[in-house]
Amino acid sequence: MPIYLDHAATTPVRPEVLEAMLPLLGGTFGNPSSAHAFGRAAREALDDAHERLARAVGADAREIVFTSGGTEATNLAVKGAAWAGRPRGHRLVTTAVEHHATHHTLRYLEKFGFEVVEVGVDRYGRVDPDDVERALTDRTTLVSIILGNNEVGTLEPVLEIAERVRARRGVLLHVDAVQAAPWTEFSVDSLGADLVSLAAHKAEGPKGVGALWIRRGTHLLAQQHGGGQERHRRAGTENVAGAVGMARAFELRAAERAELLPRVRAQRDRLAAAVVASGLVELTGHPVDRLPHIASFVARGMEGGSVALALDLEGIAISTGSACASGSTEVSHVLTAMGYPNDEARGQLRISLGRTTTDAEVDAACRVVPDVLARVAEGSPIAEVAGAPGAS
Numbered sequence: 002m003p004i005y006l007d008h009a010a011t012t013p014v015r016p017e018v019l020e021a022m023l024p025l026l027g028g029t030f031g032n033p034s035s036a037h038a039f040g041r042a043a044r045e046a047l048d049d050a051h052e053r054l055a056r057a058v059g060a061d062a063r064e065i066v067f068t069s070g071g072t073e074a075t076n077l078a079v080k081g082a083a084w085a086g087r088p089r090g091h092r093l094v095t096t097a098v099e100h101h102a103t104h105h106t107l108r109y110l111e112k113f114g115f116e117v118v119e120v121g122v123d124r125y126g127r128v129d130p131d132d133v134e135r136a137l138t139d140r141t142t143l144v145s146i147i148l149g150n151n152e153v154g155t156l157e158p159v160l161e162i163a164e165r166v167r168a169r170r171g172v173l174l175h176v177d178a179v180q181a182a183p184w185t186e187f188s189v190d191s192l193g194a195d196l197v198s199l200a201a202h203k204a205e206g207p208k209g210v211g212a213l214w215i216r217r218g219t220h221l222l223a224q225q226h227g228g229g230q231e232r233h234r235r236a237g238t239e240n241v242a243g244a245v246g247m248a249r250a251f252e253l254r255a256a257e258r259a260e261l262l263p264r265v266r267a268q269r270d271r272l273a274a275a276v277v278a279s280g281l282v283e284l285t286g287h288p289v290d291r292l293p294h295i296a297s298f299v300a301r302g303m304e305g306g307s308v309a310l311a312l313d314l315e316g317i318a319i320s321t322g323s324a325c326a327s328g329s330t331e332v333s334h335v336l337t338a339m340g341y342p343n344d345e346a347r348g349q350l351r352i353s354l355g356r357t358t359t360d361a362e363v364d365a366a367c368r369v370v371p372d373v374l375a376r377v378a379e380g381s382p383i384a385e386v387a388g389a390p391g392a393s
């Protein structure tokens with residue numbers, strides 16, 4: 002059985018979530034906007050999903066807008082806030098280590114005359130809140146920052162940044178919590194933000210569903226037009242089963258974080274230590290202030306893709322960084338921003354654990370990963386690795 006250590010890319014849907022979703026894919030199929038009994042049953046399920054997700058993330062149900070995922074939530078937050086603030090200013094502040102959902106959305110807005118300022122990071126991928134403060138001007142309308150980095154796991158000092166943003170009137174703060182929300186003691190309100198992006202599939206919910214939390218009273222322009230769904234903030238017939246699945250996934254996660262986080266952190270630390278002990282990699286990201294499920298490295302003198310491929314042949318699934326960027330020959334903009342030269346950044350590896358990762362899987366990875374690294378470092382052809390003992 003292959004070992005899945007790429008939970009930062011996506012997670013399997015857990016049985017309780019599937020169970021909650023199935024009735025909505027079967028008998029309760031109505032359109033929540035229909036007035037008849039079929040529609041009312043679907044509306045009830047959707048309203049309940051708003052309530053449950055809101056409770057799980059410390060919000061009010063009316064502040065939740067379901068979307069097609071983290072990317073759409075971030076597009077709505079960034080474009081919606083930028084256009085709503087346009088009469089007051091055109092300056093948008095972000096960091097150099099955002100997910101492409103934020104990074105490319107802001108690049109797009111530049112074409113319409115918005116000025117985008119990217120604040121740099123240190124060697125660990127951390128932003129200095131004072132640098133964010135210095136980037137704020139009277140024309141700034143939005144700050145957008147990632148909470149936990151999806152490539153290197155570093156946690157950003159969002160609370161300190163929120164304090165600085167709050168001190169300025171009229172600047173909204175968007176936090177991309179897509180990767181971090183399932184893996185931190187989390188409530189949207191306590192972040193001090195106005196907008197928070199979430200996705201179901203990082204928390205053992207279904208893919209293609211997410212949510213944007215919009216603090217009550219925040220002015221945002223809708224980015225998808227049509228019907229009046231989601232309180233006129235996101236048109237289109239709702240993905241009721243997806244919303245129900247997401248709410249259930251976050252509800253379960255909220256109840257188990259206290260037990261889960263230390264357990265997975267210990268497994269991750271054990272695996273990271275075994276990989277570092279090979280002497281062939283350097284840990285990337287912050288050594289302490291990081292998401293508990295991500296171990297990230299650069300492998301010296303190697304292509305991350307070759308290591309990932311060799312591990313895949315050994316039955317271990319990891320990635321070279323962001324799932325969206327794998328397959329691309331470009332080095333990670335995150336590692337570049339952290340000061341890694343191209344030849345080092347090419348060795349990027351990300352191993353990410355999940356709730357379902359077992360100690361036996363970690364034991365196997367502790368043996369196989371250093372072994373594969375050694376063979377790739379020696380330049381052994383992939384075919385030889387595939388035929389090596391333990392290959393499946």
Ligand SMILES: Cc1ncc(COP(=O)(O)O)c(C=O)c1O
Nearest residue numbers: 070071072100102151179180200
């Ligand atoms: C930090 C971060 N933001 C945004 C996204 C995009 O979310 P989705 O895949 O749901 O569109 C991801 C997913 O990889 C992510 O890790």
